[in-house]
Amino acid sequence: MCRFLIDTRLFMIVDAEDHFSLEKKAIMDTQNKKVQEWERLMDTFQQKPEFSKNGEKWILMNKIFDLSEYE
Secondary structure: OEEEEEOOEEEEEOOOOOOOOHHHHHHHHHOOHHHHHHHHHHHOOOOOOOOOHHHOOOOOOOOOOOHHHHO
16 A cells, blocks of 8 residues: 655555455444544645545545556
């Protein structure tokens, strides 16, 4: 997992197995005190995108290019 920050935008790259579920992870994260502590800290750096729905902070991005496909 990698995280990157530019100005007020934070993004994260997650390499996961095919059976990985963002919904299940979200539920687990709400029950994890360390994750909640991290989220509160990140709230001080990250602004929610103006196009987010209901103030959601994490939004899935579409991959537009992958150099490894050309190796």
